[in-house]
Amino acid sequence: MTNETLLEALNWRYATKEFDASKKITDADWATLEEALRLTPSSFGLQPWKFVVVQDAEIREQLLPHSWNQRQVVDCSHLVVMAAKTSVSVAEIDDYLQDTADTRGIPVDSLGGFRDMMTGFITDSMSPPEQENWAKLQCYIALGNIMTAASMLKIDCCPMEGFVPPEYDKILGLSDLGLTAVLVCPFGYRSEGDKYADLAKVRYPREKLFRDV
Amino acid sequence: MTNETLLEALNWRYATKEFDASKKITDADWATLEEALRLTPSSFGLQPWKFVVVQDAEIREQLLPHSWNQRQVVDCSHLVVMAAKTSVSVAEIDDYLQDTADTRGIPVDSLGGFRDMMTGFITDSMSPPEQENWAKLQCYIALGNIMTAASMLKIDCCPMEGFVPPEYDKILGLSDLGLTAVLVCPFGYRSEGDKYADLAKVRYPREKLFRDV
Numbered sequence: 001m002t003n004e005t006l007l008e009a010l011n012w013r014y015a016t017k018e019f020d021a022s023k024k025i026t027d028a029d030w031a032t033l034e035e036a037l038r039l040t041p042s043s044f045g046l047q048p049w050k051f052v053v054v055q056d057a058e059i060r061e062q063l064l065p066h067s068w069n070q071r072q073v074v075d076c077s078h079l080v081v082m083a084a085k086t087s088v089s090v091a092e093i094d095d096y097l098q099d100t101a102d103t104r105g106i107p108v109d110s111l112g113g114f115r116d117m118m119t120g121f122i123t124d125s126m127s128p129p130e131q132e133n134w135a136k137l138q139c140y141i142a143l144g145n146i147m148t149a150a151s152m153l154k155i156d157c158c159p160m161e162g163f164v165p166p167e168y169d170k171i172l173g174l175s176d177l178g179l180t181a182v183l184v185c186p187f188g189y190r191s192e193g194d195k196y197a198d199l200a201k202v203r204y205p206r207e208k209l210f211r212d213v
Numbered sequence: 214m215t216n217e218t219l220l221e222a223l224n225w226r227y228a229t230k231e232f233d234a235s236k237k238i239t240d241a242d243w244a245t246l247e248e249a250l251r252l253t254p255s256s257f258g259l260q261p262w263k264f265v266v267v268q269d270a271e272i273r274e275q276l277l278p279h280s281w282n283q284r285q286v287v288d289c290s291h292l293v294v295m296a297a298k299t300s301v302s303v304a305e306i307d308d309y310l311q312d313t314a315d316t317r318g319i320p321v322d323s324l325g326g327f328r329d330m331m332t333g334f335i336t337d338s339m340s341p342p343e344q345e346n347w348a349k350l351q352c353y354i355a356l357g358n359i360m361t362a363a364s365m366l367k368i369d370c371c372p373m374e375g376f377v378p379p380e381y382d383k384i385l386g387l388s389d390l391g392l393t394a395v396l397v398c399p400f401g402y403r404s405e406g407d408k409y410a411d412l413a414k415v416r417y418p419r420e421k422l423f424r425d426v
Contacts, residue, residue: 144357
């Protein structure tokens with residue numbers, strides 16, 4: 001990919017305020033976006049998250065009033081809720097280590113140093129609320145990754161912090177799974193009538209955002 | 214970009230453990246990555262961050278012991294430290310609104326509703342430590358964006374949470390600027406000897422990471 005094409009895609013992207021409800025993402029494109037989400041990097045590779053894909057129209061309607069009434073949650077083609085684990089246990093670390101050993105065909109015991117690093121950083125040093133906050137941070141990586149990935153495929157999205165997590169948790173049954181909703185991201189195609197698409201992107205100039213040392 | 218090319222790039226990416234110190238990112242490519250960083254989406258578009266580009270070899274050496282001795286901070290081509298604002302004031306919101314008005318050629322008064330939304334969400338509802346945490350979350354979007362953007366250009370990087378923020382803040386003079394180091398990301402090109410490049414990527418299968426509703 002050329003530098004120009006990359007920047008063109010990133011400039012094309014905007015927080016879509018109005019989706020064309022008649023335009024659906026194809027199965028092949030959606031499978032690609034799900035795979036891009038799955039490939040999101042996370043600290044230690046631990047993936048302390050779940051991605052909830054909400055396609056049930058009735059449930060989307062239930063979420064709407066808890067989403068600052070932003071119509072994107074009902075009008076989009078595919079709705080993703082990114083949920084973080086509300087705590088991270090040693091058992092989960094061991095689960096991940098086993099997956100690593102299986103994937104790489106190595107004995108799990110050979111990962112002892114990696115295990116110590118993870119338990120030292122996460123389970124020994126953080127309280128469950130701190131673990132939840134750490135898992136939330138990781139969800140924002142997934143958001144950054146998928147917004148950029150979607151723009152490469154010219155698929156629109158709208159990242160949202162503006163919703164009521166406890167209501168989402170209730171409606172989507174997340175609390176019982178040890179999860180809490182962190183971010184909402186509807187995907188689809190911009191409506192021709194969305195006037196926000198044509199607004200100039202607002203970013204501070206380099207000299208205000210960067211510091212050279 | 215095709216679905217295949219996107220996934221190929223995301224699969225190519227890995228947390229580079231060993232950079233080829235002799236390979237430098239060209240000025241044109243680096244300017245593109247900086248622009249990609251600048252274009253990172255953030256909540257309300259507020260950009261509560263600064264990106265510190267550390268090219269001074271002596272300062273990199275000073276950072277090394279506070280980076281769990283990970284050599285990437287000295288061996289990389291370009292080192293970025295992502296710093297979050299330690300608080301967000303109404304003055305900063307007004308500064309951003311003025312930039313928005315200037316960029317779009319509209320009177321700043323027309324953004325009153327947007328102003329109310331931002332002050333309601335940030336300055337009225339969050340304590341300074343909560344504002345700092347919110348700004349940190351936004352930095353993780355920048356990380357997710359730039360890791361994916363870099364992979365499109367076949368530039369390597371290594372996201373790092375493993376460093377000592379107070380020491381970074383001291384060495385880089387961030388505290389006086391109302392900033393704190395959140396993430397470190399060295400960029401460059403993988404060394405041929407980095408055995409991590411060939412390891413199978415470990416990700417849970419779809420059924421474990423996704424929930425369909």
